[in-house]
Amino acid sequence: MALANEHYLKLKAGYLFPEIGRRVRAFAEANPQAKVIRLGIGDVTRALPQAILKAFHEAVDELGVEKSFMGYGPEQGYDFLIDTIIEKSYKPLGVSLKTSEIFISDGSKCDTANILDIFSLENTVAIGDPVYPVYNDTNVMIGRTGEADEKGYYKGLVYMPCTEANGFFPAYPSQKVDIIYLCFPNNPTGAVATKEQLKGWVDYALANDSIIFFDAAYEAFITDPAIPHSIYEIEGAKKCAIEFRSFSKTAGFTGVRCALTVVPGELLAKTRDGKTVELNKLWNRRQTTKFNGVSYPVQKAAAAVYSDEGWRQTKEIIDYYMENARIIREGLSAAGVTVFGGVNAPYIWLKTPGGISSWDFFDKLLTGCNVVGTPGSGFGPSGEGYFRLSAFGNRENVIEAVERIRKNLKQG
Numbered sequence: 001m002a003l004a005n006e007h008y009l010k011l012k013a014g015y016l017f018p019e020i021g022r023r024v025r026a027f028a029e030a031n032p033q034a035k036v037i038r039l040g041i042g043d044v045t046r047a048l049p050q051a052i053l054k055a056f057h058e059a060v061d062e063l064g065v066e067k068s069f070m071g072y073g074p075e076q077g078y079d080f081l082i083d084t085i086i087e088k089s090y091k092p093l094g095v096s097l098k099t100s101e102i103f104i105s106d107g108s109k110c111d112t113a114n115i116l117d118i119f120s121l122e123n124t125v126a127i128g129d130p131v132y133p134v135y136n137d138t139n140v141m142i143g144r145t146g147e148a149d150e151k152g153y154y155k156g157l158v159y160m161p162c163t164e165a166n167g168f169f170p171a172y173p174s175q176k177v178d179i180i181y182l183c184f185p186n187n188p189t190g191a192v193a194t195k196e197q198l199k200g201w202v203d204y205a206l207a208n209d210s211i212i213f214f215d216a217a218y219e220a221f222i223t224d225p226a227i228p229h230s231i232y233e234i235e236g237a238k239k240c241a242i243e244f245r246s247f248s249k250t251a252g253f254t255g256v257r258c259a260l261t262v263v264p265g266e267l268l269a270k271t272r273d274g275k276t277v278e279l280n281k282l283w284n285r286r287q288t289t290k291f292n293g294v295s296y297p298v299q300k301a302a303a304a305v306y307s308d309e310g311w312r313q314t315k316e317i318i319d320y321y322m323e324n325a326r327i328i329r330e331g332l333s334a335a336g337v338t339v340f341g342g343v344n345a346p347y348i349w350l351k352t353p354g355g356i357s358s359w360d361f362f363d364k365l366l367t368g369c370n371v372v373g374t375p376g377s378g379f380g381p382s383g384e385g386y387f388r389l390s391a392f393g394n395r396e397n398v399i400e401a402v403e404r405i406r407k408n409l410k411q412g
Contacts, residue, residue: 016378040372049313055304059297077104088306108246113138118282123178126158130379183215190341205240212241220250238264325391331402346391369404
């Protein structure tokens with residue numbers, strides 16, 4: 001009989017969002033008359049912008065004509081999309097990148113997990129707490145860790161608690177680490193990083209020969225012009241950071257699937273015998289071996305995001321979600337709830353009223369208000385006592401959900 005990868009058995013529970021889905025389905029089946037409003041999983045609800053949809057349709061039509069038919073594309077992505085991203089998304093930030101440094105993929109979730117393929121298991125990894133669960137779980141799955149302790153921390157990982165006391169911004173590890181996950185705007189807390197804060201991390205990484213995995217999936221939701229959109233806005237970051245970006249929330253591609261990873265050519269790592277290797281070449285080798293690229297129509301649609309009309313329409317939808325975030329943030333704050341985020345990010349991070357547990361508050365909202373959110377403890381031990389609400393909803397539902405929660409809290 002074949003042997004299983006027993007590292008999967010270390011995971012103490014199912015992945016957070018399927019578990020939420022299971023509980024919601026059970027409630028809906030038992031209460032078919034209930035109108036459940038979902039503000040939990042960060043899935044978008046607005047339709048694709050028309051300019052993007054038009055490009056999508058045109059690319060599909062091209063596949064129906066032999067003269068314009070496209071088969072396998074480059075695993076790294078088509079130059080027309082990569083060059084558009086460089087010109088429209090990075091150059092305005094003062095960031096210069098080469099075409100060979102950007103890799104198009106089918107999702108940042110995949111990339112933040114798959115990037116581990118090119119790094120040794122001997123590396124010491126630091127992650128925030130609370131954090132996007134994929135960072136933690138994929139390191140467990142590949143065998144980097146031991147078992148979890150009673151708190152939920154896995155032996156072999158270095159955790160950086162992000163709490164109200166430190167503004168939900170991680171402190172530098174007290175021990176030497178090789179890889180650091182940073183996510184800003186942050187999922188789940190909605191916190192952002194200033195240039196000074198990011199410079200501190202870049203300086204730390206350079207001084208310690210560490211590499212930063214910088215997840216910028218929500219950079220398009222930044223409203224403060226002083227907040228950096230890319231870690232490469234910080235001098236020296238190309239020597240110590242890999243950046244992940246996604247079209248999922250930016251342009252409604254959660255079901256379409258398109259993202260990008262930036263691996264600068266000057267980013268180096270070492271072999272056991274002290275030789276240096278270019279991580280860009282390793283990632284390219286990984287992608288050309290294990291990945292066949294994102295479909296041509298999807299990449300044409302992604303490029304249309306950056307057209308004048310496409311970006312105008314995309315920005316309108318981003319603004320729509322951010323107005324939802326304002327409604328949630330201000331509505332719950334007025335009800336006496338302590339809230340964070342929702343200004344430069346589409347997530348609202350709130351303290352559970354009365355100090356009840358995150359999952360108890362989940363059940364309270366589901367059964368008492370028919371509203372779904374995400375328990376903070378699902379993002380890590382430091383998330384206990386907190387709760388995440390998403391602004392990715394229809395305006396009418398968002399308004400109704402806030403009103404339901406306010407009434408429920410008033411009733412106790």
